[in-house]
Amino acid sequence: MPMADHDSDPRDDETLMQAWRDGELAAFRLLYARHRLRLYRFLVHETGNNAAGDELFQEVWLSVIQQRAGYQPWARFSTWLLETAHRRLVDWHRREHRHRWNSDLDAAHELVDQCPLPDATVANRQSGQQLRDCLRTLPPEQREAFLLKEEHELGLAEIARLTGAAAETVKSRVRYAISKLRSCMEALA
Amino acid sequence: MTEEHVLPHDEALSRQYRALAEETPSPALDAAILAAAERATAPRRASRRWWPAWRISPQWTTACATLLLGGFVYTLWPSAQPERSITADTHKPAAHEQSDATPPRIAQWQPAPLPAPTSARAQQAARHREEAQRLAKAEHQAFDAARVAAREAEELASEKVSKQLALPAPAAAAPAASVMARSSEAELSAPLADMASSPQIDERLQREIRQIRQLLAVGRNAEAEHAWRRLTAVHPRHALPEDLRARWAAPPAAAGIGASQPAAASSASSIE
Numbered sequence: 111m112p113m114a115d116h117d118s119d120p121r122d123d124e125t126l127m128q129a130w131r132d133g134e135l136a137a138f139r140l141l142y143a144r145h146r147l148r149l150y151r152f153l154v155h156e157t158g159n160n161a162a163g164d165e166l167f168q169e170v171w172l173s174v175i176q177q178r179a180g181y182q183p184w185a186r187f188s189t190w191l192l193e194t195a196h197r198r199l200v201d202w203h204r205r206e207h208r209h210r211w212n213s214d215l216d217a218a219h220e221l222v223d224q225c226p227l228p229d230a231t232v233a234n235r236q237s238g239q240q241l242r243d244c245l246r247t248l249p250p251e252q253r254e255a256f257l258l259k260e261e262h263e264l265g266l267a268e269i270a271r272l273t274g275a276a277a278e279t280v281k282s283r284v285r286y287a288i289s290k291l292r293s294c295m296e297a298l299a
Numbered sequence: 300m301t302e303e304h305v306l307p308h309d310e311a312l313s314r315q316y317r318a319l320a321e322e323t324p325s326p327a328l329d330a331a332i333l334a335a336a337e338r339a340t341a342p343r344r345a346s347r348r349w350w351p352a353w354r355i356s357p358q359w360t361t362a363c364a365t366l367l368l369g370g371f372v373y374t375l376w377p378s379a380q381p382e383r384s385i386t387a388d389t390h391k392p393a394a395h396e397q398s399d400a401t402p403p404r405i406a407q408w409q410p411a412p413l414p415a416p417t418s419a420r421a422q423q424a425a426r427h428r429e430e431a432q433r434l435a436k437a438e439h440q441a442f443d444a445a446r447v448a449a450r451e452a453e454e455l456a457s458e459k460v461s462k463q464l465a466l467p468a469p470a471a472a473a474p475a476a477s478v479m480a481r482s483s484e485a486e487l488s489a490p491l492a493d494m495a496s497s498p499q500i501d502e503r504l505q506r507e508i509r510q511i512r513q514l515l516a517v518g519r520n521a522e523a524e525h526a527w528r529r530l531t532a533v534h535p536r537h538a539l540p541e542d543l544r545a546r547w548a549a550p551p552a553a554a555g556i557g558a559s560q561p562a563a564a565s566s567a568s569s570i571e
Contacts, residue, residue, distance in 0.1 A: 138336045142333065150322060150323065160322065167324055167328065168332060172332070172335055175336050238315070241312075242319060260313055261316075280306075285307040288307055292309070292312065
């Protein structure tokens with residue numbers, strides 16, 4: 111099915127979402143075309159496999175379809191979309207790994223990482239596959255914070271609000287994620 | 300300092316991440332999601348299409364309501380119509396009977412309460428019952444009229460007999476048997492002629508009364524009395540000639556004397 115050209119409409123995401131709420135199917139097509147790739151990559155990298163990414167990707171968009179009547183443009187559409195994705199991810203982690211989703215893990219991981227590798231070393235030695243493998247070794251909270259920053263280019267406040275964590279906790283998660291990825295990539299090289 | 304600068308950042312790692320092979324959702328996944336979006340919008344568009352047609356046509360709604368009401372009334376009308384006519388029929392004779400002071404058995408006659416029809420067969424049965432009640436009522440009315448006519452005829456006959464009995468001396472000198480025979484003939488013929496003038500008189504009853512009178516005329520009193528008893532037993536409510544009623548209402552011993560009997564009765568005993 112051909113994707114709509116998401117740059118053909120000058121309307122922003124919030125306006126398109128309101129149009130979709132009022133029944134305009136073309137607005138949904140535009141929104142889907144604009145956000146499908148980044149959301150899909152985020153979910154695949156977050157879950158670590160394509161099948162789970164597909165499942166969550168479909169669940170998130172079906173949720174957008176079903177909850178369109180209650181949408182209010184109090185926040186950016188991308189934030190609302192990622193909040194939905196975050197809730198699905200938390201459920202998925204609880205279902206798949208019986209993972210305890212809290213910030214207590216951050217304190218334990220903070221003691222491990224003490225000496226991040228230089229940027230040049232990482233850039234020269236890692237390949238894409240190695241980075242993907244290393245992402246899978248991260249705790250879900252750190253991986254999510256890292257992906258939200260790199261994939262969706264969200265700021266600290268947005269990530270904190272989206273994940274429901276404190277700003278300092280988010281900062282620690284991103285810092286630990288970066289340091290662990292450096293260590294992992296260096297070890298694989 | 301902005302929020303982005305606060306977050307730890309690794310430029311080489313970011314470049315490495317962006318250089319990853321771009322995973323994309325499969326076309327089937329895209330089609331499934333877009334189809335779900337189309338299904339979600341389809342009912343709303345459909346409802347917008349047909350709902351205004353209902354909203355802007357109150358005439359259509361009024362026509363439907365009128366049609367339903369008409370059908371309801373038409374369904375109930377055949378059972379409601381005879382009920383009203385029965386009610387009208389039963390009220391009129393009741394007043395008539397009270398004014399005429401008829402025997403209480405007739406005056407107290409009322410149609411039995413009709414059960415509510417529950418089905419087509421029950422409605423038909425109720426209709427037949429109502430028709431039978433109406434016919435019975437008409438028969439009672441006819442006999443009332445006959446009774447009045449008989450009473451008038453009897454009075455007329457009595458007057459004729461009285462006139463004949465009060466004739467002057469030459470006429471009174473005629474044989475008593477012939478006078479009594481003529482009065483008996485007048486008694487026989489006049490009431491029956493008056494009664495026959497009413498088309499509603501039962502022919503059978505009239506014939507029996509005539510036979511009784513003929514039996515009396517030829518002197519067969521026992522048979523006449525037997526026929527009278529049978530007639531009054533079969534038709535207790537019907538109007539019967541008062542002379543016959545008075546003849547056999549009196550004690551048998553006094554019936555033959557005839558001293559205080561009516562003129563017709565005394566004439567009949569004279570014949571005997």
